[in-house]
Amino acid sequence: MPANCSSPKTVSATLFKATCLELMDEVAARGMELIVTKHGKAVVRICPVETAPPSPLGFMRGTIVHHDDIVSPLQDAWDTSTTDPLPPFASDHPSDNK
Numbered sequence: 001m002p003a004n005c006s007s008p009k010t011v012s013a014t015l016f017k018a019t020c021l022e023l024m025d026e027v028a029a030r031g032m033e034l035i036v037t038k039h040g041k042a043v044v045r046i047c048p049v050e051t052a053p054p055s056p057l058g059f060m061r062g063t064i065v066h067h068d069d070i071v072s073p074l075q076d077a078w079d080t081s082t083t084d085p086l087p088p089f090a091s092d093h094p095s096d097n098k
Helices: 013-018 020-030 075-080
Strands: 009-012 034-038 041-046
Touching: 009 013, 013 020, 013 034, 020 034, 020 041
Parallel strands: 009 034
Antiparallel strands: 034 041
């Protein structure tokens, strides 16, 4: 039983069936326990799920997409490109034209 409540709320199965969603919202919001009874006997205990805060280590696991090398140039693409922005340099110096 959660430490913040003294005794759980008890409802009949008929009332629970009629107001199930509202009762579940109340349990989640208040952090309380709910006991559902049938013919005066407790049959089910409903309590909120205790969620742990996300860990700072590994909280992004599975969200990173890996691509191959995105830094190195694709030499084949440059060699076959018809719109190469850097055409071969023609030197005006006579010693380079041997």
